[in-house]
Amino acid sequence: MTVLPTALDANSPEYAANRATMAAKLAELETEHAKALAGGGEKYVTRHRKRGKLPARERIELLVDPDTPFLELSPLAAWGSDYAVGASLVTGIGVVEGVECLITANDPTVRGGASNPWTLKKALRANEIAFANRLPVISLVESGGADLPSQKEIFIPGGALFRDLTRLSAAGIPTVAVVFGNSTAGGAYVPGMSDHTVMIKEQSKVFLGGPPLVKMATGEESDDESLGGAEMHARTSGLADHFAVDEHDAIRQARRIVARLNWRKAHADPGPAEPPKYDEEELLGIVPGDLKAPFDPREVIARLVDGSDFDAFKPLYGPSLVTGWARLHGYPVGILANAQGVLFSEESQKAAQFIQLANQRDIPLLFLHNTTGYMVGKEYEQGGIIKHGAMMINAVANSKVPHLSVLMGASYGAGHYGMCGRAYDPRFLFAWPSSKSAVMGPQQLAGVLSIVARASAAAKGQPYDDEADAGLRAMVEQQIEAESLPMFLSGRLYDDGVIDPRDTRTVLGMCLSAIHTAPVEGARGGFGVFRM
Ligand code: COA
Numbered sequence: 001m002t003v004l005p006t007a008l009d010a011n012s013p014e015y016a017a018n019r020a021t022m023a024a025k026l027a028e029l030e031t032e033h034a035k036a037l038a039g040g041g042e043k044y045v046t047r048h049r050k051r052g053k054l055p056a057r058e059r060i061e062l063l064v065d066p067d068t069p070f071l072e073l074s075p076l077a078a079w080g081s082d083y084a085v086g087a088s089l090v091t092g093i094g095v096v097e098g099v100e101c102l103i104t105a106n107d108p109t110v111r112g113g114a115s116n117p118w119t120l121k122k123a124l125r126a127n128e129i130a131f132a133n134r135l136p137v138i139s140l141v142e143s144g145g146a147d148l149p150s151q152k153e154i155f156i157p158g159g160a161l162f163r164d165l166t167r168l169s170a171a172g173i174p175t176v177a178v179v180f181g182n183s184t185a186g187g188a189y190v191p192g193m194s195d196h197t198v199m200i201k202e203q204s205k206v207f208l209g210g211p212p213l214v215k216m217a218t219g220e221e222s223d224d225e226s227l228g229g230a231e232m233h234a235r236t237s238g239l240a241d242h243f244a245v246d247e248h249d250a251i252r253q254a255r256r257i258v259a260r261l262n263w264r265k266a267h268a269d270p271g272p273a274e275p276p277k278y279d280e281e282e283l284l285g286i287v288p289g290d291l292k293a294p295f296d297p298r299e300v301i302a303r304l305v306d307g308s309d310f311d312a313f314k315p316l317y318g319p320s321l322v323t324g325w326a327r328l329h330g331y332p333v334g335i336l337a338n339a340q341g342v343l344f345s346e347e348s349q350k351a352a353q354f355i356q357l358a359n360q361r362d363i364p365l366l367f368l369h370n371t372t373g374y375m376v377g378k379e380y381e382q383g384g385i386i387k388h389g390a391m392m393i394n395a396v397a398n399s400k401v402p403h404l405s406v407l408m409g410a411s412y413g414a415g416h417y418g419m420c421g422r423a424y425d426p427r428f429l430f431a432w433p434s435s436k437s438a439v440m441g442p443q444q445l446a447g448v449l450s451i452v453a454r455a456s457a458a459a460k461g462q463p464y465d466d467e468a469d470a471g472l473r474a475m476v477e478q479q480i481e482a483e484s485l486p487m488f489l490s491g492r493l494y495d496d497g498v499i500d501p502r503d504t505r506t507v508l509g510m511c512l513s514a515i516h517t518a519p520v521e522g523a524r525g526g527f528g529v530f531r532m
């Protein structure tokens with residue numbers, strides 16, 4: 001039998017405490033998600049509706065197939081910045097006429113849907129996802145273009161948005177633009193670079209320069225409709241392929257475009273899968289509030305994978321990293337999950353071997369993070385921890401199978417890299433509200449700074465102020481703690497979203513399905529030199 005057993009006691013005080021901590025974090029998360037859903041707030045949403053227009057998420061809801069889920073990505077973009085949570089853009093994966101598509105929608109209730117630096121990051125991330133997974137892109141456009149006060153941050157890098165659209169097209173990935181309102185200046189290149197365009201009667205405004213700018217530039221008198229209305233683009237310029245009479249009609253036409261794409265996934269849907277043997281609800285009670293306390297990731301795996309069925313690989317060797325094979329919603333996965341937090345030489349070598357096996361077999365990898373990093377100390381340095389850690393990082397970096405990462409608990413130091421952190425291009429990376437990620441833990445970091453400062457003072461022959469040191473340590477600890485939290489990191493687009501642990505199986509299943517739109521092929525070689 002390869003069904004994982006469980007030792008989790010849902011009646012224990014530890015479980016209750018873990019669950020209570022997680023519940024409190026989930027409540028905070030919900031408050032922040034609500035900010036993204038509220039868009040520009042009551043005043044602007046009411047004005048938008050009064051104009052007979054639908055909010056961004058309602059447009060998406062009408063676009064996707066009835067009763068199918070929409071996997072929203074980066075909803076907390078811009079969290080902790082001067083800009084509205086959500087960054088005036090909604091992105092995600094939804095099914096349109098049976099085709100999984102990457103959908104983006106400007107939120108015109110937030111500063112006219114203008115793009116700030118976080119909007120740009122979010123949009124570029126969405127394009128990356130479309131590319132890697134070969135997902136057709138549907139852009140629901142209504143934006144005031146660049147957020148003018150922050151133009152210096154976005155004008156030059158922002159050109160990548162239009163570049164990406166045409167590169168997607170060149171790669172044979174369909175792009176569809178539906179213009180609901182303003183799409184001026186640079187924004188005009190969204191329909192301009194897309195394979196298919198839909199414009200709406202007396203609503204779409206697509207021009208390089210609006211009437212005031214034209215007047216300034218050439219003295220010509222003009223109006224919105226003759227410069228860039230749907231009627232003009234459908235009849236005269238030819239930029240609009242489809243003329244819609246209203247928003248509902250535009251969405252209907254966009255659906256028809258997708259229905260006619262003749263789009264085929266590289267891999268067939270594996271069909272219905274057996275659910276895990278244990279209750280996903282219990283995922284709330286596994287991770288302790290204090291991340292120093294270890295937890296068994298097999299308890300998580302048992303609640304994520306089909307039938308809780310898991311074939312461990314090398315379970316007796318390097319036991320601080322659990323590795324093994326399973327299926328998730330029918331898709332084969334190789335799982336790497338930290339057990340005791342620290343990665344030693346054995347774990348690193350085992351990971352490198354396991355990653356190579358997954359590449360030989362074309363099996364996607366799932367990384368479940370709870371690591372404080374690679375082991376330090378004389379014994380471990382002499383044992384070659386650097387070269388073994390490098391081996392694992394080499395394997396992760398050059399692996400070609402799709403990677404999924406979930407930050408469950410700690411994700412510190414180079415351990416974050418070895419476990420396929422953001423810089424290692426996992427196809428998708430999600431964080432649980434319980435996770436924390438930084439170069440090291442706040443106390444350790446503050447402690448290191450203090451030791452360095454003390455040594456520096458001693459070297460200069462100066463006295464060291466212990467009281468000031470204590471104050472500084474407390475301040476640094478607080479700062480690092482705040483910067484390690486998932487909402488802060490999500491705000492900076494270092495993940496694709498913070499998710500409820502109970503949704504993990506569903507979210508990963510949707511990602512795996514999207515991933516299998518593109519061929520899944522592992523590296524048959526092509527790793528860097530493995531230092532032995
Ligand atoms: N940058 C920064 N803020 C912007 C903005 C932009 N590009 N576009 C709109 N805003 C702000 C407005 O100042 C306004 O703020 P306020 O309510 O605090 O006064 C808010 O967003 C809503 O704008 P408003 O003009 O009331 O909304 P609207 O729905 O009537 O019109 C636009 C939306 C986009 C048509 C209009 O705002 C506009 O023409 N903006 C400038 C477009 C432009 O030329 N962009 C440069 C392209 S590169």
